[in-house]
Amino acid sequence: MARRSHNSADRAMPKPVTVSVDAMGGDAGPAPIVAGMAWSAAKNPDISFIVFGNSETLEKLVSKRSVLAGRCEVRHAAGVVTMDTKPSQAMRNGKGTSMWEAIDAVKSGDAQVCVSCGNTGALMAMSMLRLRKIPGINRPAIACLWPSRNPGGFNVMLDAGADIRADAEDLLQYALMGSSYARVGLGLETPRVGLLNVGTEEHKGRAELKLAHDMIADASKSAPFEFIGYVEGGDLPSDRVDVIVTDGFTGNVALKTGEGTAKLISELLKQAFNYSALSRFAALLALPSLKRLRKRIDPRRVNGGVFLGLNGSVIKSHGSADETGVSAAIKLAFELGQVDFPARVAARVASLSSPVQGDGPDTGQAYGTSK
Amino acid sequence: MARRSHNSADRAMPKPVTVSVDAMGGDAGPAPIVAGMAWSAAKNPDISFIVFGNSETLEKLVSKRSVLAGRCEVRHAAGVVTMDTKPSQAMRNGKGTSMWEAIDAVKSGDAQVCVSCGNTGALMAMSMLRLRKIPGINRPAIACLWPSRNPGGFNVMLDAGADIRADAEDLLQYALMGSSYARVGLGLETPRVGLLNVGTEEHKGRAELKLAHDMIADASKSAPFEFIGYVEGGDLPSDRVDVIVTDGFTGNVALKTGEGTAKLISELLKQAFNYSALSRFAALLALPSLKRLRKRIDPRRVNGGVFLGLNGSVIKSHGSADETGVSAAIKLAFELGQVDFPARVAARVASLSSPVQGDGPDTGQAYGTSK
Numbered sequence: 001m002a003r004r005s006h007n008s009a010d011r012a013m014p015k016p017v018t019v020s021v022d023a024m025g026g027d028a029g030p031a032p033i034v035a036g037m038a039w040s041a042a043k044n045p046d047i048s049f050i051v052f053g054n055s056e057t058l059e060k061l062v063s064k065r066s067v068l069a070g071r072c073e074v075r076h077a078a079g080v081v082t083m084d085t086k087p088s089q090a091m092r093n094g095k096g097t098s099m100w101e102a103i104d105a106v107k108s109g110d111a112q113v114c115v116s117c118g119n120t121g122a123l124m125a126m127s128m129l130r131l132r133k134i135p136g137i138n139r140p141a142i143a144c145l146w147p148s149r150n151p152g153g154f155n156v157m158l159d160a161g162a163d164i165r166a167d168a169e170d171l172l173q174y175a176l177m178g179s180s181y182a183r184v185g186l187g188l189e190t191p192r193v194g195l196l197n198v199g200t201e202e203h204k205g206r207a208e209l210k211l212a213h214d215m216i217a218d219a220s221k222s223a224p225f226e227f228i229g230y231v232e233g234g235d236l237p238s239d240r241v242d243v244i245v246t247d248g249f250t251g252n253v254a255l256k257t258g259e260g261t262a263k264l265i266s267e268l269l270k271q272a273f274n275y276s277a278l279s280r281f282a283a284l285l286a287l288p289s290l291k292r293l294r295k296r297i298d299p300r301r302v303n304g305g306v307f308l309g310l311n312g313s314v315i316k317s318h319g320s321a322d323e324t325g326v327s328a329a330i331k332l333a334f335e336l337g338q339v340d341f342p343a344r345v346a347a348r349v350a351s352l353s354s355p356v357q358g359d360g361p362d363t364g365q366a367y368g369t370s371k
Numbered sequence: 372m373a374r375r376s377h378n379s380a381d382r383a384m385p386k387p388v389t390v391s392v393d394a395m396g397g398d399a400g401p402a403p404i405v406a407g408m409a410w411s412a413a414k415n416p417d418i419s420f421i422v423f424g425n426s427e428t429l430e431k432l433v434s435k436r437s438v439l440a441g442r443c444e445v446r447h448a449a450g451v452v453t454m455d456t457k458p459s460q461a462m463r464n465g466k467g468t469s470m471w472e473a474i475d476a477v478k479s480g481d482a483q484v485c486v487s488c489g490n491t492g493a494l495m496a497m498s499m500l501r502l503r504k505i506p507g508i509n510r511p512a513i514a515c516l517w518p519s520r521n522p523g524g525f526n527v528m529l530d531a532g533a534d535i536r537a538d539a540e541d542l543l544q545y546a547l548m549g550s551s552y553a554r555v556g557l558g559l560e561t562p563r564v565g566l567l568n569v570g571t572e573e574h575k576g577r578a579e580l581k582l583a584h585d586m587i588a589d590a591s592k593s594a595p596f597e598f599i600g601y602v603e604g605g606d607l608p609s610d611r612v613d614v615i616v617t618d619g620f621t622g623n624v625a626l627k628t629g630e631g632t633a634k635l636i637s638e639l640l641k642q643a644f645n646y647s648a649l650s651r652f653a654a655l656l657a658l659p660s661l662k663r664l665r666k667r668i669d670p671r672r673v674n675g676g677v678f679l680g681l682n683g684s685v686i687k688s689h690g691s692a693d694e695t696g697v698s699a700a701i702k703l704a705f706e707l708g709q710v711d712f713p714a715r716v717a718a719r720v721a722s723l724s725s726p727v728q729g730d731g732p733d734t735g736q737a738y739g740t741s742k
Contacts, residue, residue, distance in 0.1 A: 121570075147635065148635075149635065149638075161569055164577055165577070196624060198532055198535060198619070198624065199492075206535055206620065232623075232624070232627050233623070233624040233625065233626065233627030233628035233629075233631055234628070234630055235631070237632065238631070246624075248569070249621070250620070250624050252603075253569065253603070253604040253621050253624065254604065254628045255604065256604030257605070257607055257628045257629050257632075258604075258628050258629070259605055260604060260605035260606070260607055260608050260629075261608065261628075261632040261633055262632055262636060263605075263608075264668075265636050265668060267520075268664050268667050268668065269640075269660075269664055271663075271664075272663040272667075273660045275659075275660060276659075278659070279656075279657065282653060282656035282660060283657065285650075285652065285653035285656060286644065286650065286653040286657050288647075288649070289644045289646060289653060292643040292646060293640055297635075
């Protein structure tokens with residue numbers, strides 16, 4: 001279908017992107033983060049880095065990776081935001097931490113996108129403080145990719161946990177921001193948007209969802225997305241929707257439930273194949289098949305929650321991400337950096353007050369001049 | 372651990388249980404429902420049925436199953452509640468439908484438990500109308516079993532979708548009712564209860580959750596369950612909790628997300644094994660292992676959402692349940708029928724106003740005389 005095809009123009013001429021990296025946020029310290037940077041650098045000549053953290057440690061790690069030579073600036077940051085740091089503490093005392101400085105590199109224009117494996121709440125609070133919300137946006141959101149039956153292999157879900165509540169107006173903004181992200185992240189011209197609810201009949205659900213339903217339906221008339229109405233939890237991996245909109249509480253529970261279910265099944269599969277000598281032999285033969293499956297649902301391949309609604313791009317990588325996961329987040333950062341993503345989202349949100357016929361900067365026609 | 376051991380006394384002397392069955396509610400009509408009844412009857416001599424629906428159709432189906440002879444009364448009900456029926460319509464016009472009459476058989480005492488594969492909203496609305504809420508209960512809930520890493524293989528989650536909201540008082544009642552259900556359904560003396568939230572730190576989450584947290588912690592001091600505090604979506608299958616408490620909106624999204632994820636993985640697993648001649652051969656050898664896995668997470672094995680908080684036991688089976696699924700729901704009905712489950716829940720809720728030291732009827736000591 002033409003309307004859901006890739007915007008090949010978006011990919012035509014890659015431009016250089018500098019990614020600022022908070023190297024101190026991950027569970028396993030800076031080593032897997034620098035390894036992920038090196039991996040990305042080897043695959044993509046148009047990417048360079050500014051990395052923040054303990055400069056002595058980082059210089060050592062970076063100097064071991066020849067592929068990073070001349071493409072990775074180390075900047076010292078003494079402080080570290082821990083996983084226990086409350087968002088309010090992070091905002092008051094965060095200056096000088098690797099997280100704060102990595103965000104500030106986007107604010108100053110030294111980098112186009114920031115990647116951190118750190119504490120989500122602190123990262124969002126600091127990002128809001130330093131980058132500020134796009135005019136017209138009430139609550140920023142975190143968008144994540146969800147393995148699906150669609151040809152591209154993924155759907156977008158938001159909010160994955162930036163805020164614990166959302167009113168109808170917020171959900172409408174999530175629909176706009178999420179479809180902008182699907183155009184860039186999934187290459188879809190006219191993403192299909194669904195609103196997460198407990199039943200597909202229109203008489204079910206909470207009052208704010210009914211209001212949001214009507215507001216999104218209205219907006220879809222003048223915006224480049226198709227609104228398919230309510231969807232249910234079972235539709236998150238479905239091929240009848242591309243962007244699933246929900247509040248951050250529900251979205252976070254859904255995300256962790258999906259990850260938890262996948263993990264349980266993978267453990268049980270291992271147990272099942274470890275049951276007898278025959279089943280262990282079968283597992284050996286089945287290994288390529290199991291690897292194909294794993295590759296398809298590997299959470300490391302879809303690593304990276306994108307913060308939407310800020311004047312700058314920030315990507316939250318899993319705290320436990322290894323080099324594959326970090327590299328996936330950096331790849332996403334590169335794609336967002338290609339198109340000046342925050343400007344697209346801002347234009348889309350602004351278009352709500354003065355609707356235009358799908359020719360705003362996020363349809364892939366005007367972005368080249370939008371910066 | 373002794374405190375989590377099975378109440379073997381509960382299983383000592385089975386007493387006869389009559390299950391009233393709404394035969395017209397399922398997606399595939401009455402045939403798989405009668406087949407499931409026959410399956411259960413063959414496995415359990417202490418079970419008998421009253422089945423409601425088109426008597427001509429049902430007499431034919433029942434007469435073909437010799438195991439049901441003398442153990443299954445057919446009662447004619449002309450009306451059928453369809454999947455599109457709104458709960459309000461069902462309450463106004465439901466009299467004479469197979470669903471209404473099946474519920475009424477529990478009200479009249481002809482049966483101890485009702486099983487229906489029909490429309491959840493209509494079934495809950497009618498059940499509330501006919502059986503009434505237990506004194507002190509504000510919102511009834513639907514409890515479901517969730518495949519888990521616990522020795523018994525399952526956790527309890529509620530509310531799976533009876534209502535779309537719940538305040539702190541409701542969540543406390545869910546904790547009490549859910550732990551009563553875990554004692555009967557999972558045979559645990561002191562179930563561990565967790566409150567679903569987006570973070571395990573106590574500073575996160577919605578205001579009503581903080582209040583519920585404190586209320587449940589207080590109640591756990593005098594009730595036979597252990598409160599472990601907040602849990603996240605990833606803990607639904609975990610072995611550090613037995614009962615997960617949440618509102619019906621979040622619970623329903625989580626349930627359908629979990630089912631949807633399991634279904635996606637199972638499809639991808641099939642694709643992976645269908646990739647080449649070698650992988651198809653491997654699949655053949657792996658078949659017993661895959662069957663073991665399937666048995667472990669097969670939703671048909673955990674079929675049956677139990678309605679909690681009513682003066683009578685009602686079980687909602689999946690609309691698409693086949694005979695295995697229907698039989699699983701009937702097995703659950705038999706277990707609830709063994710212990711006069713609603714009386715246990717009522718005693719537990721009543722004990723909140725006058726706390727007792729874990730010796731109420733739902734600890735498995737007094738149920739024999741409670742009816």
